[in-house]
Amino acid sequence: MQEGKDTVRALVRIGYDGRVTKIFRGSRAKERFDNEVRVLKHLETRGCNFVPKLIEHDPAELRMVTTNCGARVEHLNEARQKELFAELEQYGVRHEDPYLRNITYRVSDGRFCIIDFEFATLLDDGGHVSLKPDP
Secondary structure, three states, X not given: OEEEEEOOOEEEEXXXXXXXXXXXXXXXXXXXXXXXXXXXXXXXXXXXXXXXOEEEEEOOOOEEEEOOOOEEOOXXXXXXXXXXXXXXXXXXXXXXXXXXXXXXXXXXXXXXXXOOOOOOEEOOOOOOOOOOOOO
């Protein structure tokens, strides 16, 4: 298994089978886990094809497994980044962390994808408050 990210907030590993395992930890881990699972389920029901698909999740372990959306992008102009995150909003989700680190490139179909939805907001969920920490 290849380590993708090891931070205070999450441990992300990419399996040899291509599946991505993310274990939430740190501040508000349970809320961030619940939010990302909810957002990924929402995007799947809306037919969004440029985000990871949720394969499994375990609330007791704060662990989820998703499909892999390709390799991280090193360079992408700011206008194209804004287009990608605006496209996501057409599916009812505001990312809340719209930076290059959350964009990948999927070679199989030449598609830029968006990952990491723990701080995302469902736009049609009027009572939801963003989990994004203050800068």
